[in-house]
Amino acid sequence: MANETITAPEGFLAAGLGCGIKVSxxxxxxxxxxxxxxxxxxxxxxxxxxxAAVQVCREHVRSRKVYAVAVNSGNANACTGKRGLxxxxxxxxxxxxxxxxxxxxxxxxxxxxxxxxxPVQKAVDGIEAAAGRLSDSPKAGLDFAKAIMxxxxxxxxxxxxxxxxxxxxxxxxxxxxAGMIGPNMAxxxxxxxxxxxxxxxxxxxxxxxxxGNSLNKLTVDGHQSTNDTAILLASxxxxxxxxxxxxxxxRTFAGALLDLCTDLARQxxxxxxxxxxxxxxxxxxxxxxxxxxxAARAVADYPLVxxxxxxxxxxxxxxxxxxxxxxxxxxxxxLSCKLDNLYVFRNGSPAKFDEKxxxxxxxxxxxxxxxxxxAGRASDFCYGCDxxxxxxxxxAEYHT
Numbered sequence: 058m059a060n061e062t063i064t065a066p067e068g069f070l071a072a073g074l075g076c077g078i079k080v081s082x083x084x085x086x087x088x089x090x091x092x093x094x095x096x097x098x099x100x101x102x103x104x105x106x107x108x109a110a111v112q113v114c115r116e117h118v119r120s121r122k123v124y125a126v127a128v129n130s131g132n133a134n135a136c137t138g139k140r141g142l143x144x145x146x147x148x149x150x151x152x153x154x155x156x157x158x159x160x161x162x163x164x165x166x167x168x169x170x171x172x173x174x175x176p177v178q179k180a181v182d183g184i185e186a187a188a189g190r191l192s193d194s195p196k197a198g199l200d201f202a203k204a205i206m207x208x209x210x211x212x213x214x215x216x217x218x219x220x221x222x223x224x225x226x227x228x229x230x231x232x233x234x235a236g237m238i239g240p241n242m243a244x245x246x247x248x249x250x251x252x253x254x255x256x257x258x259x260x261x262x263x264x265x266x267x268x269g270n271s272l273n274k275l276t277v278d279g280h281q282s283t284n285d286t287a288i289l290l291a292s293x294x295x296x297x298x299x300x301x302x303x304x305x306x307x308r309t310f311a312g313a314l315l316d317l318c319t320d321l322a323r324q325x326x327x328x329x330x331x332x333x334x335x336x337x338x339x340x341x342x343x344x345x346x347x348x349x350x351x352a353a354r355a356v357a358d359y360p361l362v363x364x365x366x367x368x369x370x371x372x373x374x375x376x377x378x379x380x381x382x383x384x385x386x387x388x389x390x391x392l393s394c395k396l397d398n399l400y401v402f403r404n405g406s407p408a409k410f411d412e413k414x415x416x417x418x419x420x421x422x423x424x425x426x427x428x429x430x431x432a433g434r435a436s437d438f439c440y441g442c443d444x445x446x447x448x449x450x451x452x453a454e455y456h457t
Contacts, residue, residue, distance in 0.1 A: 060193075060195045060216070061195065061198075061214055061215075061216045061229075062195050062198020062199055062202065062214055062231065063089065063201060063202070063214070063231050063248055063249075063250045064192070064195070064197055064201075064250075065227050065229040065250075066227040066228065066229055066250045066252040066292060066295075067227070067252040067292060067294035068092070068093055068095070069089065069090070069091055069292065070092065070191040070193050070197065071087070071088065071089050071090070071193075071198050071200070071201040072188070072191050072192065072197055072200060072201065073086065073087045073088075073197070073199075073200030073202070074086055074200065076129075076179050076183025077176070077179045078129050078131040078132050078175075078176055078179055079131035084130075084200065084203045084204045084206075085129055085130045085183070085204060086127075086128075086129050086184065086186075086187055087128045087129070087187070087202075087205055088127055088128075088152060088187035088188060088191065088201070089201060089290075090126075090152075090156050090191055091123065091124060092124070092156065093292060093294065094124055094158075094162075095124070095250075095290035096121075096122070096123070096255065096257050096260055096291045097118050097123035097257075097288065097290050097291075098118065098257065098260040098261040098264045099114060099115075099118045099164070099264070099287060099288045099289070100261075100286075100287045101114070101285060101287075102284065102285035104285070106136065107283055108134050108135035108137075108141075108145075108284040109134045109135070109141035109142045109167070110134055110167040111166075111284060111285075111286060113142065113145040113165055114165055114166060114286060117149065117160075117161050117163060118164060120161050121257075122162055123163070124162045125152045125153070125158060126152075126163070126164040126165070126166065126288060127149065127151070127163060127166075127180075128165070128166040128167065128205055128246065128248070129148075129166075129168075129169070129175075129180055129204075130167075130169050130205050130206060130233070131168075131169040131170070132169040132173055132175050132176070133167055133168055133172075133173075133284050134167040134175045135167075135283040135284060136283070137172070137173070137174050137175070140174060144177040144180070145175075147177050147181060148165050148175075148177070148181065148184065149161075149163040149164070151180075151181040151185065152165075155185065155188035164288055166205075166246050166248075166286045166288070167284055168207055168245065168246050168284050198214070198229075199212060199214070201231060201248075202214050202231040205231065205248075207233065209233050209234070209328055211328060212231065213232045213233065213234075213321055213324040213328065214229070214230065214232075215229070215230050215321050215324070216228070216229045216230075217229075217316060217317045219310070219313045221253065221295070221300070221306050221309060222297035222306060223297070224296050224297040226251065226295045226297065226310070227252055227295070228249065228251040228253070228313055229249070229317075230247065230248065230250075230317055231247075231248050232245065232246065232247045232248070232272070232321045232324070233246045234246065245284070245285055246287075247268070247272065247286070247287040247288070247318075247321070248287075248290075249264070249287070249290070249317075249318075250290050250291075251291050251292070251310075251314075252292045252295040253291050253295055253300065254293035254295065254297060254298070255291055255293075255299065256299065256301050259300060259302075259303070260289060262303075262311075263289075263307070263311040263314050264287065264314070266315065267311065267315040267317075267318045268287050270315055270319075272322045272325070274322065274440050275326055275439075275440040276358050276439060276441055323335065323423075323440070326442045327422070327423075332443055332445065333367065333443055334366055334422055334423070334442065334443045335440060335442045335443075336366055336423065336424050336425065337423070337424075337425045337439070337440055337441075338353040338354075338356045338426045338427075338428070338438060338440075339425060340353040340380075340428050340429075340430065340436060340437055340438070341427065341428070341429045342391070342429040342432055342434070343430050343433050343434075343435040343436060344385070344386040344432045344433040344435065345433065345435050346437050348383075348385040348430075348432075348435065349385075350437040350439070351383050351384065351385055352385045352387075352430065353428075353437055354383075354439045355382065356380060356428065356439070357439040357441030359376075359378075359379035360444055361375045361378075361379075362441075363442070363444035364444050365419070366419060366441075366442075366444075367443035369416055369420035370419065371396055371412065371415035371416055371418065373401040373407075376426060376428065377392065380392070380430070386433070387430040387432050388430070388432055390404060390405045390431070391404055391405065391429070391431025391432075392404070392405050392428075392429070392431055393428070393429040393431070394426070394429075395425075395427040396415055396418045396425075397418045397424055397425055399411075399414060399415055401415060
């Protein structure tokens, strides 16, 4: 079968297995390796409380070459002090030993329960076992995607292929995330691989823009995690002339990367804790882009809107209420709202519309809410999902 995992680009090996970090015994340790060395870039959470893995990864990603990423689920290694930092470094050291690299040439990421010390010997043993299973097969890539899951119900993966300088180039990604997702961060845990040849500054720019316009636009519950990390590794093995400027070839690469990240963001929204539907909020006619962003997020985060979406209720009043409380400039006489292409509120007054059609729109797996503030020309968007009883159940039962 075609490889739709992070091992699809040339030059990458992966493995995933259970090493006992999760009490359940499920897969909890992943290893991603580029034997020839990759150019690396990363973005992280903007939460001021960061995990040991984030702190270590921020330093190590500065290396000219990255040879491996060690990642675990089931333990966040956050709020664990100096011991936690030492354990994150030990995980890097274990991977470095098995791939013949320096410690600072290995990245690390963790996700799971906050405030518990990492069972580091289990992690080290798991890295050793994973090193013995490394493969470029689709199964190995899928095992890695499973290893990063926590409350996710399914692995989330995507692949894009493009042509650069007459050569085939592949970009692939695996992401986890179902809760504690809010804008203005990295993501939850996102791992991207490509065989493109591109300079480190441009790789970082492409990653920042792609994540900023996809996963950073997603809000499940408006909360940032302490561990959010997005890593992009480029092996440069596709054989094309290296991308060294923001030329058309860079724009082609960046566009494909954004498309892939948007795909992964949609997968996250539709697998959010208890979610059954997702929606996109587009705000137009804002005075500034910042205000457009704020208004879009206000709608996507508003519990009453999220509940209405879950019930298939075209309750535009809740949308207008959310916008009005966002603290942004608007003209009440020009304020309008559409559900997909159906106006439900126009120029400050209720619109005549087919309620059955509106209900069908909101009851879809995906729909778009468009609000025009009538205050300017700026626009932005945000992704959201419905709020269900299952979300409360999952987070009430989740061990802390």
